[in-house]
Amino acid sequence: LFVFTLLLFRMKSDFELQLFSVKFAVFRLQKDRVYYVRESIMRAAISVARDKLAALGVCIGKFTHGGNFHLHITAVDIMGEYAKYKVWVRPSSEMSFLYGNHVLKAGLGRITEGTPQSQGVVVYNMNDVPLGFGVTARSAFDSRKSNPTDIVVLNQADIGVYLRNEDHNPASAL
Amino acid sequence: MGGTGRSKRKQREKKLGSGLKDAAVLAGVLPQNGGIPVKNSRIQKTKKKDSAVKSEGKDHKKQMFDDNSSSESNASQDSEEFLSDKQNSEYESSVLDEDHEFTEDSDEGSDAENGVQSDIGSSESDEELDIELKSKKFEERLARESKAAQEELEMNARAAQEEFKLPAREHGRGGMDFDKIPESREHLQARIKSTLSVLSDFKRLRDVNIPRSEYIAQLESDLSECYGYLPSLTAKLMEIFPGGEVVELMEANEAPRPLTIRTNTLKTRRRDLAQALIARGMNLDPVGDWTKVGLVIYESQVPVGATPEYLAGMYMIQSASSFMPCTALAPKENERVLDMAAAPGGKSSYLAALMKNTGLLVANDLKKERLKALVANLHRMGVRNSIVCNYDGLELPKALGMFDRVLLDAPCSGTGIICHDHSVKGSRTDEDIAATVVLQKQLLTAAIDCVDASSSTGGYVVYSTCSILVDENEAVVDHVLQKRDVKIVSTGLPFGVPGFSRFREHRFHPNMIESRRFYPHVHNLDGFFVCKLKKLSNSTQPKHTNTSENVYEMNGSEMIKKETSKTSADKKKDR
Numbered sequence: 230l231f232v233f234t235l236l237l238f239r240m241k242s243d244f245e246l247q248l249f250s251v252k253f254a255v256f257r258l259q260k261d262r263v264y265y266v267r268e269s270i271m272r273a274a275i276s277v278a279r280d281k282l283a284a285l286g287v288c289i290g291k292f293t294h295g296g297n298f299h300l301h302i303t304a305v306d307i308m309g310e311y312a313k314y315k316v317w318v319r320p321s322s323e324m325s326f327l328y329g330n331h332v333l334k335a336g337l338g339r340i341t342e343g344t345p346q347s348q349g350v351v352v353y354n355m356n357d358v359p360l361g362f363g364v365t366a367r368s369a370f371d372s373r374k375s376n377p378t379d380i381v382v383l384n385q386a387d388i389g390v391y392l393r394n395e396d397h398n399p400a401s402a403l
Numbered sequence: 404m405g406g407t408g409r410s411k412r413k414q415r416e417k418k419l420g421s422g423l424k425d426a427a428v429l430a431g432v433l434p435q436n437g438g439i440p441v442k443n444s445r446i447q448k449t450k451k452k453d454s455a456v457k458s459e460g461k462d463h464k465k466q467m468f469d470d471n472s473s474s475e476s477n478a479s480q481d482s483e484e485f486l487s488d489k490q491n492s493e494y495e496s497s498v499l500d501e502d503h504e505f506t507e508d509s510d511e512g513s514d515a516e517n518g519v520q521s522d523i524g525s526s527e528s529d530e531e532l533d534i535e536l537k538s539k540k541f542e543e544r545l546a547r548e549s550k551a552a553q554e555e556l557e558m559n560a561r562a563a564q565e566e567f568k569l570p571a572r573e574h575g576r577g578g579m580d581f582d583k584i585p586e587s588r589e590h591l592q593a594r595i596k597s598t599l600s601v602l603s604d605f606k607r608l609r610d611v612n613i614p615r616s617e618y619i620a621q622l623e624s625d626l627s628e629c630y631g632y633l634p635s636l637t638a639k640l641m642e643i644f645p646g647g648e649v650v651e652l653m654e655a656n657e658a659p660r661p662l663t664i665r666t667n668t669l670k671t672r673r674r675d676l677a678q679a680l681i682a683r684g685m686n687l688d689p690v691g692d693w694t695k696v697g698l699v700i701y702e703s704q705v706p707v708g709a710t711p712e713y714l715a716g717m718y719m720i721q722s723a724s725s726f727m728p729c730t731a732l733a734p735k736e737n738e739r740v741l742d743m744a745a746a747p748g749g750k751s752s753y754l755a756a757l758m759k760n761t762g763l764l765v766a767n768d769l770k771k772e773r774l775k776a777l778v779a780n781l782h783r784m785g786v787r788n789s790i791v792c793n794y795d796g797l798e799l800p801k802a803l804g805m806f807d808r809v810l811l812d813a814p815c816s817g818t819g820i821i822c823h824d825h826s827v828k829g830s831r832t833d834e835d836i837a838a839t840v841v842l843q844k845q846l847l848t849a850a851i852d853c854v855d856a857s858s859s860t861g862g863y864v865v866y867s868t869c870s871i872l873v874d875e876n877e878a879v880v881d882h883v884l885q886k887r888d889v890k891i892v893s894t895g896l897p898f899g900v901p902g903f904s905r906f907r908e909h910r911f912h913p914n915m916i917e918s919r920r921f922y923p924h925v926h927n928l929d930g931f932f933v934c935k936l937k938k939l940s941n942s943t944q945p946k947h948t949n950t951s952e953n954v955y956e957m958n959g960s961e962m963i964k965k966e967t968s969k970t971s972a973d974k975k976k977d978r
């Protein structure tokens with residue numbers, strides 16, 4: 230059992246990690262993957278043999294050999310609850326984002342006030358459905374001035390991955 | 404000759420003229436007009452009349468003939484030849500009658516009138532008689548023809564029925580005959596129809612020489628060939644569905660069922676989802692009154708499995724039959740629930756939604772490859788209370804402890820989902836099905852062992868398959884009833900055909916009618932079977948059967964097919 234209170238987030242350096250220590254939420258490490266799971270569940274999962282446990286709770290991401298943490302798309306719901314900076318995408322470029330493309334100024338609907346540059350954000354569509362993660366290419370202030378074809382948010386992960394990577398789903402530890 | 408009066412002379416001329424003409428016709432000089440053969444009745448009668456005045460009786464008639472000229476005698480002879488025997492005799496009799504008339508008339512009074520009248524009368528009556536004769540003949544001919552036609556019809560019908568007997572006799576029954584020229588589908592379907600009609604009214608329509616078993620065998624081979632099933636599978640289906648229902652089932656299996664999706668209540672409501680999807684360009688409707696989460700998609704401009712709503716986990720593409728086991732299990736919040744064969748995760752995610760992400764859901768599957776899909780689906784749908792693991796279902800009772808409820812959607816032959824996977828028709832032999840049945844019995848026993856009978860809220864197991872065969876459904880449940888202390892309870896499902904408590908020579912527990920069967924041709928759903936069991940106690944001894952017999956059975960049937968890891972579980976059961 231490992232309980233993490235500090236994690237390295239290359240992408241999301243602004244996340245308040247205290248937010249994660251919600252009372253009965255715990256992280257479980259399984260083969261370098263981090264799972265966010267209720268404590269009671271985690272206790273139940275102890276009895277599952279190590280080589281037979283595929284996943285539990287929600288897979289947040291995994292640690293790489295280099296010690297970086299890669300956040301996985303499956304965490305987007307949870308991240309969305311705690312994320313400080315959000316970006317809303319217009320319907321016209323919603324599908325484009327889901328295909329893995331970056332968000333252009335023309336497709337930018339809303340952005341949280343004061344988002345700095347190179348900031349990890351959670352991308353939503355106009356119905357508040359979380360679409361994925363991104364990194365701002367320019368600050369919120371600058372993107373207001375930019376041209377319609379300029380990239381404002383770089384696509385890090387989107388839920389289109391469920392269809393693109395069906396065979397290589399990293400959420401499963403097995 | 405007759406009188407010399409003016410009227411008399413006229414008559415004579417008339418008659419002579421006609422008589423001459425007729426004589427000429429008879430002699431062959433003049434061609435005959437019309438179909439009715441000229442009878443020399445008139446001739447004879449005129450002559451007769453002339454002579455009748457003088458003479459009386461038959462003898463005179465003959466004399467008349469003899470007295471007549473040679474042409475007349477010839478004519479008479481010709482006429483006799485000309486007329487049929489029947490007509491001759493009739494004619495003679497009528498002539499005789501007329502003789503009497505003549506004599507009477509002549510007795511009475513003036514020749515001319517009488518003669519004329521009698522002559523006309525005689526000729527008319529003669530003609531009537533002729534027509535009568537002809538019409539009689541015609542009618543007889545008609546009667547004969549219609550009778551012949553009817554016989555022919557019946558013969559044809561018989562022949563038609565006999566026709567489709569022939570292939571069976573020539574080529575033998577059962578199995579594939581590769582030398583036979585494949586018959587067209589319409590031809591086969593026509594023959595199927597006629598066989599079914601014969602079987603439906605067997606006493607009346609059958610061919611006496613052909614036994615019922617041959618009709619049934621013919622039907623079986625026709626159905627197998629027409630729809631592409633293995634003959635053994637067709638035989639099993641014919642046992643379950645009487646008469647023409649098999650054809651309905653097979654026809655329904657040819658076409659896919661409508662596409663349905665299930666709203667993920669963890670993330671959205673059905674109404675909101677329906678609006679969003681309609682905005683995307685889908686044509687959909689709620690599935691029915693019996694579910695609050697189902698939507699049926701009639702047509703869609705965008706791929707249903709690739710909309711942003713799908714990717715965000717708002718719905719799951721799932722057949723409506725698959726809702727049934729989950730609603731039957733009805734897990735409550737904060738329970739421990741196990742799904743023993745969970746991949747790809749449609750039912751597991753429904754269970755989690757019913758539990759509202761509380762409690763614990765263990766989603767297990769034997770196959771690693773399928774686990775990836777299971778994990779992905781659970782994550783996509785926002786399930787947070789799950790553990791996904793990779794056990795063999797038979798190991799689970801020892802590995803994970805006790806649960807409140809268990810769902811076993813057992814691996815089966817797939818005869819209920821033929822509409823999705825047509826290869827099932829040609830690949831499920833009796834041996835395959837028998838092997839699957841053994842596995843199902845073991846899995847269900849293990850599922851029951853995973854349940855805690857003393858659970859405060861639960862203690863239920865739901866067994867479901869996507870198969871409509873009795874071997875895999877009622878027979879499995881019945882087997883387990885004798886091994887464990889469980890009882891069948893109502894599934895709580897709003898509709899469905901009740902399971903069989905009797906089937907051919909089998910007698911199942913009477914409560915089997917609480918289980919539910921779903922058919923493609925009745926409910927427009929995939930074929931399915933759902934049965935809910937309640938565990939009464941944790942004892943592994945069955946309720947009613949003899950202990951020693953039980954041990955013997957378990958030793959005999961279950962020890963053979965085991966992996967080594969199972970032996971400890973075996974011993975536990977034996978105890």
